[in-house]
Amino acid sequence: MAEPVANGELPRWTKLAGMELSKPRVNNSLTNEKTVLEGSGPKGRRLTWYNCGPTVYDAAHVGHARNYLTFDIIRRILEDYFGYSIFYVMNVTDVDDKIILKARQNFLVEEYKATAKDPNQVLECIREALKTIIPKQESKVRELSKKIDLLTRTTPSAPPIDEPHIEKVGPGECEEPTKVPSTSSVAKQLKELETAVTQEELKLSNHIKLREKVEGAAEAALADGAEGAARLIDVGRDALALALDAAIGINVQDQMIFRSHAAKYEAEFFEDMERLGWRKPRVVTRVTDYMSEVVAYVAKIVDRGLAYEANGSIYFDTVAFREAGHRYGKLCPWAVGTAELAAESEANFATSEKKSPNDFALWKASKGGEPFWPSPWGQGRPGWHIECSAMASDVIGDTVDIHTGGFDLKFPHHENELAQAEAHFGCHQWVNYFLHSGHLHIEGLKMSKSLKNFVTIRKALEQYSARQLRLLFVLSQWDKPMNYGDDAMRDALSKERDLRTFFQNVQVALREVPPPAEADQRWGADEKEMQTSIEEAEDEVRARLEDNFDTPGAMSALDKLMSAVNKYLRKAQPGKVRAFLLKDAALLVERILYVFGLTTDQESLSLDSEAAGAGASKEQLLEPYLNAFAAFRDDIRSAAREGKSKETILQACDQVRDETMVDLGVRLEDRVDAPSVWKLDDPETMRKERDAKKEAADAAAKQKLERKRDSKKKDIEKWTKASVPPEGLFRNARDAQGQPKYSAFNDEGVPTHDAAGKELSTSARKGAEKDMSKARRGFQEYEKKEKEQPGFLAALQEEVKELIDQIQKLSR
Known part of the structure; x- marks a missing residue:
C-alpha cells in the first residue's frame, strides 16, 4: 500500500544504490598494481599531467607514434568519456647528448663530403673507422654476456631487493613508502641485461653489414672519381661520422649547429603529430627556453646538500638522498647499481668525478664541441634528467597527478626525475600516478633508431592512414608490448573495413524508412532484444574503460553490438526497422570511436566524418x-x-x-530484385579495392591465355612434325653431332643399317617400321586438315603471337 502524502508535500524519494559513477583504475608504475584515479578539484576530476616529449635528434618513428597516440587515446578517454579536466603539459628536449652528437656528426660529415674527392682516401678512412668500431662493439657484447653469466651463477645467494609500495596520499602530502620484499629482482635485472645483449648484438650485426656494403660498393666507386667518393661517404656515413667526431669533434664551435638541428626535427615532429590527429597539449616546454629555471632548480638541490660540485659539473648524491630519508629506486629498484642500465642515453656516465657509481649528472661542465650556458659553477649544460623535473615543477608545481612516458624511460630517466623533484621540494611523493606505455616491437626487438630497425612515421603514412595506425594502437593494450608488422596492420585494416561497412549498412537501412509519422513505431521482440544489446554494450564499454583503459575490450563490446545490429537488419524487412533505435545503436559505436580519436564527429553515422567541403558553396x-x-x-x-x-x-x-x-x-551496390543502394566511402580505399579486383581479374585472364597459348604451341609442335613427308623421316635424321644416323634404307625409307654400315637389329628395325607407320598416319591427317583449312599451321602460329601480345599487355 502506498505511503499517504499530506497535501502540499512531495512524496519521499529513495536514492537508488550505485547511482554515483565510479572512477577508472589505472596501472600505476609506483605501486605495480591498478589504483583508482583520483584528481583534485570538484569530485576529484581535475588532473595535472606531464608527458615526456620527444628528444628531437632524428625523424620520429612508429615507436614514438605508439607512445604519443597511446597517451592521446587515454587523455581523450579521461576528458571525453569520464569528464576529467586535464592540464596537459609536454616537453621538447632540444639539448642532450644524443642531439649534440648527431648534430655535430652530421656537420662534420657534410664538411668532409664537400672537400673529399679521392675515393681511395675515403675508402681507407671508412675501413679504419670500422676496424675500431667493430672490435669495440664485440667487446661490449662480451662484457654484457659476462655480467649475465656472473649474475646467473650468483642468483641463488643474491639478496632480495625491496620494491616500494606507495600508500595512497592526498595531493601534496609527503608520506614515507612502505617496503614489500621482492623475489623477482634478480630475474628482472637478468631480463633487462639479456635484452641489452640482444640489442648490442644487433648493433654489431649492423656494423658488419655496413662493412660488407662498403666493400661491395668499393670497386665501382674507385673507378668513378669524385662521384665515387661521394657515394662511398653516403654508404659508410655512420662509421665515417664516428671517426670524424672522435678526431675533430671538439673543434666544432658554432652553437647554431646544435639549435638548428634540434629545430628541424622539432618542426617535423609536430607536423607528424598533426597528421596523426594528436590532441595538442596546453603547454609545451622547450629546454632551451627554461635554462634559468633549470640552473635555479639544480642550485636548490645543492643547497639542500643532496648534490655536489666536481670540476664544474654537478652530480646528484644518491647516498645523501637515502640518508635524508628518501628512497632511490621507486620504479625499478632491481636496476639500481647496474651501470649498463643506468648509463642509458648518457655519455661518460662512469666518470671518476662521482662519489658513488649510482650518482648522475645534474649539470655538465662545458667541453669542446658542445653548446653551453652560464651557471654559478661555470659554463655548461643540463643533464638529461634534470630538464623534465625543472620544467614540470615550474609549470605544474610540487605535485604532478599523472606522469607518462615510454617503458624504456622508466629507468633511469623517470627514476632520476622522481629523486630530483623530491630532493628539490623535500617531499616523498612528487608524482601520484606514473603510467608507462609498452614497447612497440619489430622482429622481436624494441623499435629504435640506435638499432636501425625503425619505420618513420612519414614512411608509415605513405602506406597506411592515420586512422589505421591509431586503430592498431586501440586494438592493443596500452601498457603491454605490441608488434608492428604486416599481420598486425592486417587486423587493423580488417577492423576498419568492418566499421565502415557497419555504418554504410545502417545508413542504407535508415534511408529506406518512411518519415516518423508514417513509420511503424511499435516495438516487438526484435527491438527489445536490440535495446538489451545496446544497454549491455554501454555497460561493458564502461567496465572495460574503467579497468585500466582496456580499449581492446571496449572494441570487443562494440563488435558484439554491431553483430546484434547486423542480425536485426537481416531479420527486418526493408523500411521496417525502428529508425530511432537503430540510429541510437550506431551512435553509441560512433561516440566511442570519437572518444578514441578514430572519427571527428559523434553524429554523422560515418567513419569518414571529416567536414569535406566545409566552407564550399x-x-x-x-x-x-x-x-x-x-x-x-x-x-x-x-x-x-x-x-x-x-x-x-x-x-x-x-x-x-x-x-x-x-x-x-560513392559505392553503388546492385541488388537482386531490389533497387541499387549507394554508400559513401573513401575514394582511395575504393580505388585500391577496384585495382585489386582488376589485378586479380587480369591475373586470371593471363593464366587462361597462357593455358591457351601452351595448348596452341602443342598443336603447332604436333602438326609441324606431322607435316614432314614420311619418306624423309629417317633419311634426314641426324645425331647429336649433326651427322647422319643411318647409311642404308629399304624401298619404303625405313633404315636398315646405322651410320657405320652395321645392320640394325630386328627389334631396332621393327621400332623404325612402327615409327614410319605412325608418321604416315600423321602426314595423312595433316594433308586432310590442310585441304579443309588451307594454311591452318600458319594461322596457328599467328594465334600464338597474338596470345603472347595479350599476355604481355596484361603483364605491364
Missing part, C-alpha cells in the same frame, strides 16, 4: 556529382539515338559504377 559541393550525372546521361542518350545494343548501355552503367562513382567516393 552549394555549386562547388555538387559540381563533381552533377558533372558525372550529365556525362552519364549523354552516354545513354547517344547509345539510344544510335540504336546501340543493350550490352553497350549496360557497359555504360558498369562504367559509372566502377569508375566515375568510385572516384567520387
Whole structure:
C-alpha cells in the first residue's frame, strides 16, 4: 500500500544504490598494481599531467607514434568519456647528448663530403673507422654476456631487493613508502641485461653489414672519381661520422649547429603529430627556453646538500638522498647499481668525478664541441634528467597527478626525475600516478633508431592512414608490448573495413524508412532484444574503460553490438526497422570511436566524418556529382539515338559504377530484385579495392591465355612434325653431332643399317617400321586438315603471337 502524502508535500524519494559513477583504475608504475584515479578539484576530476616529449635528434618513428597516440587515446578517454579536466603539459628536449652528437656528426660529415674527392682516401678512412668500431662493439657484447653469466651463477645467494609500495596520499602530502620484499629482482635485472645483449648484438650485426656494403660498393666507386667518393661517404656515413667526431669533434664551435638541428626535427615532429590527429597539449616546454629555471632548480638541490660540485659539473648524491630519508629506486629498484642500465642515453656516465657509481649528472661542465650556458659553477649544460623535473615543477608545481612516458624511460630517466623533484621540494611523493606505455616491437626487438630497425612515421603514412595506425594502437593494450608488422596492420585494416561497412549498412537501412509519422513505431521482440544489446554494450564499454583503459575490450563490446545490429537488419524487412533505435545503436559505436580519436564527429553515422567541403558553396559541393550525372546521361542518350545494343548501355552503367562513382567516393551496390543502394566511402580505399579486383581479374585472364597459348604451341609442335613427308623421316635424321644416323634404307625409307654400315637389329628395325607407320598416319591427317583449312599451321602460329601480345599487355 502506498505511503499517504499530506497535501502540499512531495512524496519521499529513495536514492537508488550505485547511482554515483565510479572512477577508472589505472596501472600505476609506483605501486605495480591498478589504483583508482583520483584528481583534485570538484569530485576529484581535475588532473595535472606531464608527458615526456620527444628528444628531437632524428625523424620520429612508429615507436614514438605508439607512445604519443597511446597517451592521446587515454587523455581523450579521461576528458571525453569520464569528464576529467586535464592540464596537459609536454616537453621538447632540444639539448642532450644524443642531439649534440648527431648534430655535430652530421656537420662534420657534410664538411668532409664537400672537400673529399679521392675515393681511395675515403675508402681507407671508412675501413679504419670500422676496424675500431667493430672490435669495440664485440667487446661490449662480451662484457654484457659476462655480467649475465656472473649474475646467473650468483642468483641463488643474491639478496632480495625491496620494491616500494606507495600508500595512497592526498595531493601534496609527503608520506614515507612502505617496503614489500621482492623475489623477482634478480630475474628482472637478468631480463633487462639479456635484452641489452640482444640489442648490442644487433648493433654489431649492423656494423658488419655496413662493412660488407662498403666493400661491395668499393670497386665501382674507385673507378668513378669524385662521384665515387661521394657515394662511398653516403654508404659508410655512420662509421665515417664516428671517426670524424672522435678526431675533430671538439673543434666544432658554432652553437647554431646544435639549435638548428634540434629545430628541424622539432618542426617535423609536430607536423607528424598533426597528421596523426594528436590532441595538442596546453603547454609545451622547450629546454632551451627554461635554462634559468633549470640552473635555479639544480642550485636548490645543492643547497639542500643532496648534490655536489666536481670540476664544474654537478652530480646528484644518491647516498645523501637515502640518508635524508628518501628512497632511490621507486620504479625499478632491481636496476639500481647496474651501470649498463643506468648509463642509458648518457655519455661518460662512469666518470671518476662521482662519489658513488649510482650518482648522475645534474649539470655538465662545458667541453669542446658542445653548446653551453652560464651557471654559478661555470659554463655548461643540463643533464638529461634534470630538464623534465625543472620544467614540470615550474609549470605544474610540487605535485604532478599523472606522469607518462615510454617503458624504456622508466629507468633511469623517470627514476632520476622522481629523486630530483623530491630532493628539490623535500617531499616523498612528487608524482601520484606514473603510467608507462609498452614497447612497440619489430622482429622481436624494441623499435629504435640506435638499432636501425625503425619505420618513420612519414614512411608509415605513405602506406597506411592515420586512422589505421591509431586503430592498431586501440586494438592493443596500452601498457603491454605490441608488434608492428604486416599481420598486425592486417587486423587493423580488417577492423576498419568492418566499421565502415557497419555504418554504410545502417545508413542504407535508415534511408529506406518512411518519415516518423508514417513509420511503424511499435516495438516487438526484435527491438527489445536490440535495446538489451545496446544497454549491455554501454555497460561493458564502461567496465572495460574503467579497468585500466582496456580499449581492446571496449572494441570487443562494440563488435558484439554491431553483430546484434547486423542480425536485426537481416531479420527486418526493408523500411521496417525502428529508425530511432537503430540510429541510437550506431551512435553509441560512433561516440566511442570519437572518444578514441578514430572519427571527428559523434553524429554523422560515418567513419569518414571529416567536414569535406566545409566552407564550399552549394555549386562547388555538387559540381563533381552533377558533372558525372550529365556525362552519364549523354552516354545513354547517344547509345539510344544510335540504336546501340543493350550490352553497350549496360557497359555504360558498369562504367559509372566502377569508375566515375568510385572516384567520387560513392559505392553503388546492385541488388537482386531490389533497387541499387549507394554508400559513401573513401575514394582511395575504393580505388585500391577496384585495382585489386582488376589485378586479380587480369591475373586470371593471363593464366587462361597462357593455358591457351601452351595448348596452341602443342598443336603447332604436333602438326609441324606431322607435316614432314614420311619418306624423309629417317633419311634426314641426324645425331647429336649433326651427322647422319643411318647409311642404308629399304624401298619404303625405313633404315636398315646405322651410320657405320652395321645392320640394325630386328627389334631396332621393327621400332623404325612402327615409327614410319605412325608418321604416315600423321602426314595423312595433316594433308586432310590442310585441304579443309588451307594454311591452318600458319594461322596457328599467328594465334600464338597474338596470345603472347595479350599476355604481355596484361603483364605491364
